[in-house]
Amino acid sequence: MNVIAAALREILQGPVLVGEPLRRHTTWRIGGPAGLFIAPQSEEELLAALHLLARVNMPWLALGTGSNILVRDGGFRGAVIHMGALQSIAFRDDGTVKVGGGLSMMRLIRQAVQRGLAGLEDLAGIPATVGGAVKMNAGAAGQDMAGVLEGALLAGSEGMEYWTAERLDMRYRASAVPSDRIVAAAILRFTPGDPERLEACVQQRLHARRKAQGVGKPNAGSVFKNPPGHQAWRLIDESGLRGHSIGGAQISEKHANFIINRGGAKAADVLSLIGQIQEVVRGRTGIMLEPEVQVIGEA
Ligand SMILES: Cc1cc2nc3c(=O)[nH]c(=O)nc-3n(C[C@H](O)[C@H](O)[C@H](O)COP(=O)(O)OP(=O)(O)OC[C@H]3O[C@@H](n4cnc5c(N)ncnc54)[C@H](O)[C@@H]3O)c2cc1C
Incomplete structure (x- = not known):
């Protein structure tokens, strides 16, 4: 090493x-x-x-x-x-915006809103970088990265390659960014909007997030994807699991699809809780919840 x-x-x-x-x-x-x-x-x-x-x-x-x-x-x-150092942002003559993979989504949204560029304002408050948001096709309230993405520069061991949005195949909380490539930059195309209206939308989203998701402890947002036709939080809640805990990991009392770290939680605690949620929800509804969070590393 x-x-x-x-x-x-x-x-x-x-x-x-x-x-x-x-x-x-x-x-x-x-x-x-x-x-x-x-x-x-x-x-x-x-x-x-x-x-x-x-x-x-x-x-x-x-x-x-x-x-x-x-x-x-x-x-x-x-x-x-x-990727935190790749923070560039360039508004280009052809109307597209080239942004570094490490740029914070909130910074991007603020700059776009100031310039009257619409398309990502509903994502305000998602604590992501551009690269992570492309990889996961982050979204909220009807908007997602796919809605503004023209393409991305993917870095790999053989060099840089441009992938179009079509090739990136953006789906619900997923994309075709391969695990041996990094989103070095994304090329976005916004639509024109009124800066004041867009700013009001950002404020409203931030307020709604604080209200619904202010769980007060470290978390990773929604742990499970919403199965078609269902909301994961509701399935968990209706299974009586809200507030249930294993070790330092607890299903949030406030948002049943969030698992919080109450202090000193191990990944093993979270994984046990994920397994238990899947088992209980499946037993009650027949639906197997699929984790949205990416689990990596060795036990
Ligand atoms: C409080 C809270 C609220 C949230 N709300 C939402 C929400 O409303 N909607 C939503 O969609 N998500 C939400 N999330 C989840 C999360 O913010 C998104 O999935 C986000 O896109 C992850 O971005 P990141 O930069 O943190 O990626 P990371 O968590 O660092 O990585 C996620 C995955 O992307 C990969 N990755 C990261 N950067 C790159 C890159 N440059 N190139 C290639 N792969 C990369 C990683 O290897 C990993 O597989 C929320 C999370 C929290 C904590």
């Missing part, structure tokens, strides 16, 4: 850390250590790092805000690539 870390330090200006606790980088505040933790400062550094990691055959994982990830307690033995 140290030899690879030294090679990475030769090509990266940003940090190259060994054994960084991933609980510091997930909204759940849960997760074991990363073999290596790097934060490329540019698209060029990202490509160089991916090339090197492929040469030494080391697995890697892209990390945005860590708002949809459950890292197991044994951590991730490969390299975690933190």
Whole structure:
């Protein structure tokens, strides 16, 4: 590990850390250590790092805000690539906007709204990066990333490739971004809107989120996808599971599709709770809830 870390330090200006606790980088505040933790400062550094990691055959994982990830307690033995430094935003003459994969969605939405660009205002308050939002096709209140996405620059060990939105095949909380590619940048096309009306919409969304989702403890948003024709929170609630806990993990009293970390929760606690929810809901309704959160790493 140290030899690879030294090679990475030769090509990266940003940090190259060994054994960084991933609980510091997930909204759940849960997760074991990363073999290596790097934060490329540019698209060029990202490509160089991916090339090197492929040469030494080391697995890697892209990390945005860590708002949809459950890292197991044994951590991730490969390299975690933190995208936080790729924050560029360029409003281009052809009407499109090119944004870095590490840009915070909230920053993007604020800039778009100021310029009277509509299409993502309903996503205000989702604590995501652009890359994570593309990968997961983040959405809320009828809007999603698919609605504005023209395409994305995907970085891999062989270089950068442009994928159109069609090829990215955006679906409900999923896309075709392969696990060996990173969204280095996205190309978006907004529609014209009135800045005042858009700002009012942002404020309303933020208020609604605080009211419905202000659970007061670390969490990763909705744990399960909504099955067709159903709402996951309702299925969990009607199964009498609201407030149920295992170890430090508890189904939120306020939002039954949120699992909170009451303090000191292990990934194992959350996984046991997920398993129990699936079992109880399936036994009562026949519906198997599918996790939305991405579970990674080793037990
Ligand atoms: C309080 C709260 C509310 C939420 N509300 C919503 C909501 O309303 N709607 C919704 O859709 N989601 C919601 N989420 C979930 C989450 O914010 C989204 O799934 C978001 O898109 C994840 O972005 P991220 O940058 O945090 O990705 P991460 O959690 O860091 O990563 C998620 C996945 O994307 C991959 N990934 C991250 N960055 C990249 C990249 N640059 N290139 C390729 N792959 C990448 C990761 O490897 C992982 O597989 C909520 C979460 C929280 C905590």
